[in-house]
Amino acid sequence: MNKFPILMSSGYIGGVELKNRIVTAPLWTGFGGRNGSVSPRTIAFYTEKARGGSGMITIEYSYVDQIGSKSAPGQLGIYDDECIGGFALLAQAIHDQGVKCAAQIAHAGAMKFLPIAPWLGPSDGFHDLSSMGPLPPLPITGMTKEEISVQIEAFAAAADRVKKAGFDMVDVHAAHGYLLTEFLSPHANKRDDEYGGSLENRMRFPLEVVKAVRQRVGADFPVTVRINGTDYAPDSPITIDEALVFARMLEQVGVDAIHVSGGTDIYLDKLATPTYLKNGFNVYLAEAVKKKAGVKVPIIATGGITTPAFAEEILREGRADFIALGRPALADPCWARKIEEGRPEDIVPCIRCNDGCLRRTINFSRATSCAVNPRMGFETIRIVAPLKNRRRQFSQQIGPDGADEGE
Ligand SMILES: Cc1cc2nc3c(=O)[nH]c(=O)nc-3n(C[C@H](O)[C@H](O)[C@H](O)COP(=O)(O)O)c2cc1C
Numbered sequence: 001m002n003k004f005p006i007l008m009s010s011g012y013i014g015g016v017e018l019k020n021r022i023v024t025a026p027l028w029t030g031f032g033g034r035n036g037s038v039s040p041r042t043i044a045f046y047t048e049k050a051r052g053g054s055g056m057i058t059i060e061y062s063y064v065d066q067i068g069s070k071s072a073p074g075q076l077g078i079y080d081d082e083c084i085g086g087f088a089l090l091a092q093a094i095h096d097q098g099v100k101c102a103a104q105i106a107h108a109g110a111m112k113f114l115p116i117a118p119w120l121g122p123s124d125g126f127h128d129l130s131s132m133g134p135l136p137p138l139p140i141t142g143m144t145k146e147e148i149s150v151q152i153e154a155f156a157a158a159a160d161r162v163k164k165a166g167f168d169m170v171d172v173h174a175a176h177g178y179l180l181t182e183f184l185s186p187h188a189n190k191r192d193d194e195y196g197g198s199l200e201n202r203m204r205f206p207l208e209v210v211k212a213v214r215q216r217v218g219a220d221f222p223v224t225v226r227i228n229g230t231d232y233a234p235d236s237p238i239t240i241d242e243a244l245v246f247a248r249m250l251e252q253v254g255v256d257a258i259h260v261s262g263g264t265d266i267y268l269d270k271l272a273t274p275t276y277l278k279n280g281f282n283v284y285l286a287e288a289v290k291k292k293a294g295v296k297v298p299i300i301a302t303g304g305i306t307t308p309a310f311a312e313e314i315l316r317e318g319r320a321d322f323i324a325l326g327r328p329a330l331a332d333p334c335w336a337r338k339i340e341e342g343r344p345e346d347i348v349p350c351i352r353c354n355d356g357c358l359r360r361t362i363n364f365s366r367a368t369s370c371a372v373n374p375r376m377g378f379e380t381i382r383i384v385a386p387l388k389n390r391r392r393q394f395s396q397q398i399g400p401d402g403a404d405e406g407e
Helices: 040-051 081-096 145-164 179-184 201-215 241-252 283-294 310-318 334-338 355-363
Strands: 011-013 016-018 023-026 055-062 100-106 170-176 223-229 258-259 300-303 322-325
Touching: 040 055, 040 081, 040 145, 040 355, 055 081, 081 145, 081 355, 100 201, 145 170, 145 201, 145 300, 145 355, 170 201, 179 201, 201 223, 201 241, 201 322, 241 258, 241 283, 258 283
Parallel strands: 023 055, 023 322, 055 100, 100 170, 170 223, 223 258, 258 300, 300 322
Antiparallel strands: 011 016
16 A cells, blocks of 8 residues: 555546545746746656656746736747747646646736836835846836736636636636735835735735636636735735635635745745755645635645655645646656656655855756756656666765775
8 A cells, every 4th residue: 555645646626636635736847938938848848747647737937918017038928819829838747647627827017137117016116025136126117007907817727728728727816925025015015005015915916817718618617726825024024814815715715725935035045945845835825714714625735845754744734735836847747757757766856055056047047947956957868777786775886995896
């Protein structure tokens, strides 16, 4: 019998059955074309991920319009009907491996790696969510109500394209400091109209987006939302109590699952926790939503879930219904398949070093890579042959004087 029975049991999001409780978290790769197109490299990367046997692959955040929503170089875009063809190829490549797929749709707001205006946000001015990496904080233009309406329509149209491309569901990015979080955040949102101030007002725009998405894709197409349990902003953060209210409201407007993360791309150590912070750093946020918000829809926990034993424990203790793998699925795309095949000890663990996936992407605008998986992003080029003596211990490989004894 499999040692991880709950993890490997099937589950539903909306009417869609996932063969196990493992979903891959959306993770920007930078492999897209200049206009946001799906490239052969994108397809190769996600095909390899899908071969790895997760219940569902969520593809990286894709921008919804051409007026400031793009966040990063090589990011995928779903801003026009012309984008549907490439997304359809991607959905097909994942389905061909027997795996369900979701696409995440996003507007950058002021959170960009790109020096391309406009930096749209809830309010004029600067806040430390604007720009990332080597860029200085850049001036944000507070959105007019007309611009808010334009973006609501952009999200709805993007979700419709995701559906037309053949994805199984759409995920709305309302986490990590991007536009929807900026409206929720008292740290970033200084408006004094019906979109700012009270929590009810700060939730208005994200909820209008989700309602419009739901309306456009119809009742039967699952819609999920990724939220922040907290953003860890040093002053006026989104608090967990606010996140609980937001989760309840999301359920009321008809979402099928809530994916709970934490942190922003500026408070990045809390979002993609480095090895010196404990595993599952943000799981308590998913647990709070699951146990305290009183919502019935499935909750997805994420962040630093690097071993199947820990994933099973989270599910067994009822802290979440599904677990999401971000970096661990880069380190080893076959994470789920190795469990299915009864050899979980062969999983190459993510060491949460943040070197290839974050340091080089943010500091040098490079595409994503992985320090422990040289094939990541080079799936069609680099063939890694298995070792002849694969169970030999490291201590046996290094001689007493430190010299490598070789094969
Ligand atoms: C290189 C990189 C890119 C990411 N891109 C996205 C993204 O497109 N959308 C998103 O919601 N989260 C994104 N994240 C956050 C991850 O989905 C995930 O929440 C985070 O890495 C923590 O989970 P993990 O410990 O399993 O990696 C990204 C993280 C990294 C390291």
